[in-house]
Amino acid sequence: MPQHVRPSLSLAAPEPPPPPVTGPPPLPRRIVFLARRDLGNPAAGGSELLVDRIADGLTTHGHQVTLLCGGPVAPEHPAPLAQGAAPLRGYRVVSAGGDAGHFLRAPRELARRVGPCDLLVEVCNGMPYLAPLWHRGPTLCLVNHVHTDLWGMRYPGPAARLGRRLEHWALAGTHRRNLMVAVSGSTASALRGLGVDAGRIRLVHNGVEEPAALVPEAPEPLFLAMGRLVEYKRIDLLLRLWERVRPVTGGRLVIVGDGPERERLTALAGPGVTFTGHVSEQRKHQLLCSAWLLLHPSLVEGWGLVVMEAAARRTPSVGFDIPGLRDSVEDGVTGLLARGDSAFAAHWCALTLSGHRRHALGLAAERRAARFRWSDTVRSFRAVAAEAVLPTLPRR
Template identity: 75%
Template sequence: MSQHAPVLAAAPHITETAGLAALSPPRTARAPRRIVFLARRDLANSAAGGSELLVDRIAEGLAAAGHGVSLVCGGPAAQDRSYRVVSAGGDAGHFLRARRTFTRRIGETDLLVEVCNGMPYLAPLWHRGPTLCLVNHVHTDLWDMRYPAPAAALGRRLEHWALARAHRGNLVMAVSESTASALTRIGVPEDRIRVVHNGVEEPGPLVPKATEPLFLAMGRLVEYKRVDLLLRLWERVRPVTGGRLVIVGDGPERQRLQAQAGPGVVFVGRVSEQEKHQLLCRAWLLLHPSAVEGWGLVVTEAAIRGTPAVGFDIPGLRDSVQDGVTGVLARGESAFVSAWCTLALSDGKRGRMGGAAADRAAGFTWRHTVDQFRAVAAEAYARHSEVRV
């Protein structure tokens, strides 16, 4: 086992991953007071997802603890936060304006957190102060899904260079052990990686399960979420289980997916938090056919409400789903269909998995996430000070 390793969230159900032993950052380190996040989107953006929710919950927690927090992002910027949000321009153009916006509208900071979701900001090339890199998942395979070969190859090389080389010497925070492993594979030293898991909201009073089969898929409708695959599998499941498949979310793929959908499929678009809560409670199963995940926040959002998940055996979901305990991780399309049908037809097995999912999800709290982030931020700040000395 390596001498150095990432921080693992201290929940009773977390076990060590091979080669990644728990190592806490120095508790004596002073946490930076002024913290700036540099990210692609604010939570107010219609394309916001799990990454934006993670940053928002950490920023809210830091602000409540007395830190001065700002977010520099692209696109819409909400003004009703407990922290400052500044837009640097449009979704693509803000990458070029991020440095100027930071210099003119933010200025001094104790720690800059670059959220690298594929396209990097290359902050270490223009910011000489303490810097921390936050990574949800390495986009290695996603480049080929979204761009033609030359552009995909360029984007992949730039992402890998930014994480392994531009941020050399900086700590890199990953949201799961799977993401940590992906970082080591592209050359990020293991002793610079820290793992801080996503939290989950306490759901409040639960709503009873639907009396008829109700299956739920929730997330942004983009290629790598593979809702098109789910719709094809539904045609094999529906004759066995009956019921409805409800698709929650919006995105560029929605029109195509709606045209592909067969009987029993309902697209509801974006929903309020109350509607989301009710659907997650009432659903018999959460279906998550994504090809790539860093963690899969919706899995724990469903789990805390007693709803088990069926997904594919991919990095990220291997962290948020305990296969055979809190859900099922399928190793192929037929296995996915089999798990879906089996759990739909077995009230007892589905109920036991739902209970186990709720118990495990209760160990992931946003308060713990914020505490772990503060510890990593303090270490990143201290490391920079030591280098300067």
């Protein structure tokens, strides 16, 4: 099969730094994010990256931002940074304790170590903080995805039912007077399904960094899966499908990331599979460019940040037709979505054997990714934050 060489992109001139902040401070001035993890946590993923990019962007506009989270935390970004990113955080990070205990300690640590704020942003990823019950100031709720189907995968029956009810009550009950930020149309739809008033939901999409110069596609088939190795990402399913696909396509399957499932998945892997663990940003960029396809067999996603990172590098994705991926993958245009295991394998084989179609999808993916930048994410979030502190916010 002929090698397809992706033309290199010349690096654009770096954007000038934002002008010094003058005049009255922006409203809300002091913003606190309440989240489970910091970007420096080994278990960090797309939600942590989103909060980091928003928080860092807010500081350039004159806001004072603090992240209150469960430990561990790191003062600097945990990996080499993408082109143009600042080497140090512009915001403060405070650990409220361990991964589980900090949920109980958060109210006390907010009062004791962080102090008053103009806006508290509760990042609700499954287990809620129930901030409106103990915080009296303006509160905003940020939701990546609703965990309804995931509780049963991670916990036994009674605990799963309790988790679903608690999440439902937190989103539709305790936050009933607050605005809610959803990262995709699918997440917004799930919130409406829980009973959240559509008039209180605001969309703020994830962004993506503009990549450095692209490198050529690998001469032999290279397939990439990337993310935290947890149950709902379904890498075990991908490994089973690989045994059906490999005799047709040949090549290699590279799985980037780490997590509690790694040992079990490594034992399941057949020939041609490589687990890399965590990689540097430079290596990540090289793999995303070189890959023929990004494979994303996840059960549920809020958006699928890695899909857009691959798209920015002309690499199309194959995933399942699920909430979140319906937003980040434009089916038949920037990638293919499957409605079953056999269809996933068929899409995988078809795009491998048809370089023309694969490259057409990759070019369309790159064009679409150019519409999603972190500067736009920060701008949208600032507008919602300003709205959230208005005294005229409708109450129900």
